[in-house]
Amino acid sequence: MPRITYIEHDGTEHTVEVGNGLSVMEGARDNDIPGIEADCGGACACATCHVYVDPSWIGKIPAKDDAEADMLDFAAAPTSGASRLACQIRVGDHLDGLIVRMPETQG
Structure with missing residues (x-):
C-alpha cells in the first residue's frame, strides 16, 4: 500500500498507508x-480538505480540473501550483511517498 505523509501546520x-483507489482526503479521515475537515465528504463542493502538495510531487499527480480550480478560490491561503483539494487526488502505487502539508486553517 502506498505511504502518504501528512504534515500539520505546526510541523x-x-x-x-492509504489504500489504492482512495483519495488523499479519505486517507487522512480514515487515519484520524x-x-x-472534509465537510462535503469528498464531493469537491467545499475547500476544507485543502493541502499543499510538496514541490517534488507537483508534476507527478494529475492536473486539477476546472471544478477543483474553482473550489480552491474558497480555500484559506491558496498558492498557485501547490494548492490542491485532497479529495481530488486518487491514491495509487505511483503516489507512494507523497507528501502533503496542511494550511494553518481550512477556512
Whole structure:
C-alpha cells in the first residue's frame, strides 16, 4: 500500500498507508489525521480538505480540473501550483511517498 505523509501546520508529521483507489482526503479521515475537515465528504463542493502538495510531487499527480480550480478560490491561503483539494487526488502505487502539508486553517 502506498505511504502518504501528512504534515500539520505546526510541523507534526503523520505517515500512513492509504489504500489504492482512495483519495488523499479519505486517507487522512480514515487515519484520524487532524487538519483536513472534509465537510462535503469528498464531493469537491467545499475547500476544507485543502493541502499543499510538496514541490517534488507537483508534476507527478494529475492536473486539477476546472471544478477543483474553482473550489480552491474558497480555500484559506491558496498558492498557485501547490494548492490542491485532497479529495481530488486518487491514491495509487505511483503516489507512494507523497507528501502533503496542511494550511494553518481550512477556512
